[in-house]
Amino acid sequence: MSAARTWTCGRSAGPHRYCSVVALVLAMVACALPLRAAQEPVVLDSGVEIHFEPVPGADDVGLFCFVKSGSTEDPPGRVGLAHFVEHLVMCADTDERKGWDALRWTRERKVANAMTRPRYTVYFSIGERSQISADARRFADVLRGKLEITQDLVDRERARLVVEIANMTEIRPGAALLWRARAMALAGTPEAAVGIGLRQDIATLDTDMLRRAVTRTHRPEKTLLVVVGNVDPKRDLAFWTDVFGNIEAPEVPEPIPAREASVLREAITPHPRAGGPFGVVAFRAPAFTDPDFAAFGLGALWLAQRADFSLRPRGRELEAGLLPGLYAILDEPRVAYFGRRGNDGDREVDGVRRDLQSFVEASRAAAQERLIAGALPILTRQFEHLLMPRIDLESIGEGPEARSAIVRLRLAASPNGLYRTGLSRGTAAILGFPTDLMERFYKTTAADVARVVRERFAFENGSFAAALPASAAPPADVEGQAGPPGRADTKK
Template sequence: MKPRTALSTLTTAVVSAVAGFAALCAATAAQAPAPSTKTFQFVLQNGLQVVVVPDHRAPVITQMVVYKVGAVDDPPGISGLAHFFEHMMFRGTRNNPGGAFSQNIARAGGDDNAFTTHDYTVFHEQIAKDKFRLVARLEADRMAGLDLSENAVMAERDVVTEERRMRIDNDPQALVLEQAEAALYLTHPYARPVIGWPEEIRRIGRQEAENFYRRHYAPNNAVLIVAGDVTPDEVRQVAEAEYGPVQPRELAARIDYAQPRRMGENRFVVTRKDAKVPLFLRLYRVQSYADAPAGAAESLELLARLMGGDATSALYRKLVVERRIATDASVSYDGYARDSGQFSISVTPRPGVPLDTIERAVDEVISNIQRRPPSKEDFARAKTQLVAGAQFRRDSQFEMASAYARALAVGLTGFDVQQWPARVQALKPAQVQAAAAEALNRNEAVTAYLLPKP
């Protein structure tokens, strides 16, 4: 099995070649015409939503099937079931047993993979245009007839258990992040790791797998996105022929979870022998694109770029370059969620620098941004980088399809995807300052220290 993405990971700052990123993106866009942002949408009779993103620069296509099911839909006491099913979908069907799915795609010169988030699961293939019908047939087949035999389920449960051991249990930073997210979201399902708690993964059996598959994996719970050298008519013809016969199912109702009020900051310290270096981590529970008013999520995106997006950002410049108390400092905003988003700060100190010194320096940078808007120069640079990055992604067929996938999966629209650069361009420095003042609230935060055990 290929490695599958199951957990968000700590973002590391990119410290080389960043200064020229905006210029590089602009140059790339100038050298090759960007694909049209015009998209086409329709719905099959079985409820499958279809989005077509034409891009005729090369005879290739990207197909994504987005299921509106993720870790929030795991039954109580069986966390990790959605991620487990990401694996199971590669276990084969009666028509394509074992690893035939990926083998057929590889023989046709294509590539396939998948990933799971708290809110959705995505399966994707990139392949030559003339093989579109092949990948559509393969995806439709496993949407309807997955192998859920006892042997298949038990074997894949062992694979997921081992993946968790290697990627999480043996990685102190991943464990600290997992604990911090559990504290941040309280009783909301976002507190559960996407990969699942180890004790609960072991509870997955054939009956649990069968019930989950029948209630979530169906055309009326999915979005098909096809980007590439296709026309809407071509996609409709293939979709109706391959996906059309798949029968809709009665779906499990998605629960609208309350987001409990936080009354104060959570703090904890983890000391481990296997920790190589100390780490300062702070997470804030913030608004997402799905629940924020116009401009608020974009402001958080720009704030993250200003604070820790690259070597010129405020946090990196202050802690790494000027004061030389850290070797790395990064900030990220994860806003594509149905409920709350997450604003993350991580810093690796230089040897001998205490983490409380790092924390005071981080708080000083935050306070400065909250008290006064960013300079015109910093604001313009960060905005240019964000917008140029969006332009650069338009030149990637896969990234364009991904943009529509994550937006549609959390309740946004294609129009939101297309308007995002303009919304960022319209932001004012005062909006970002206000976002910092409102969102970076210690009542909505978890602070964690990771220390190597002597």
């Protein structure tokens, strides 16, 4: 193995100025690393882009291999293609690495997995430097077109994917509603599709199509690497250049042909496993660049807190737990959900619709500045722990600010913190987060949140979907929006 391909161990050193006991503790946590300043991305000759993010005090390294292609690029009638490709990349052997076991890989790393989102696919692992070195070389083989996609592999992963699709979109009433309400809220956009896949579409993908799809999407010019944790760009760049700098990718094959997609979803439908009515109302979030985006996110979390008290006491919350998901900020566009499960034996949807409408309208009335102000620091901290903003160690004083910084540093250096940091940095680059996104959350006031809750969370602005027991027939006139009646069919 050449010297350039040997990734040295140990932490980088750098002098610091510390002038207090609190700063000395920070120095111990940071282990003499320099500031968490933003690093300029490196673009290699192959087209691979690398973002380095040193994290003070981290022992481990995280590698996030982003492919700038997600479920929104699935051709019509081939919904689930990107997700199927992700399964194959995770599980296939390469020319140089036979007997690859993805399950063993996830067990040996502190964190390891992959996921397909609307605008990107990401493969990530967190562990020792030697482990991440091996993972980097394997992903470089993927970009070279060295995956061995056999018919046996395709058959095996198709079966697994069908089970996953059934579990997450069909079997459980709440999960099925999640996708239906999302499609309604995002109607008219590529994100409205059931990105995880439709079993009838998955069945049409043959081995040749899947091989072509891997080669079309997993290419060096479409790859963004985020390396976080115990890294030093100056020290480690030679390794990454050696592994990814001279990749010769195969030619781009022909696209996968589309087919007719005519699946319609009603807003209210029977479900064979529903013992009672399920309902969900979904609100589409504004874009990242919208001045109200931060207030909307904080307002959704405030409403989620209220939902914990308002919708759960009788044990009738929506089975899938469809509350505003914090990690939904890492998709665009995003949707906030509120769900409700009715009484077993009920056959009408009016009750759950009424409960959800009462909850939303009561929450809007309760959205007073003085009530939100007390919860605002905790709500903001949740986004802080998701976006993991960089900490300028030299600017930290003493008191509560320093104590908060210590907590954040410890979180950032943990495997969970490295996961959040790597995911946040990659999605920020691909989705185009504003550079001051976290600052917008810090500057958002309780009055801003109260105003946005009252204006943007009106029940008539949401999309309502429901599932009824199989013995109950849906009403003749289906309401697509939570407010005014209208068609709810969504072509996917």
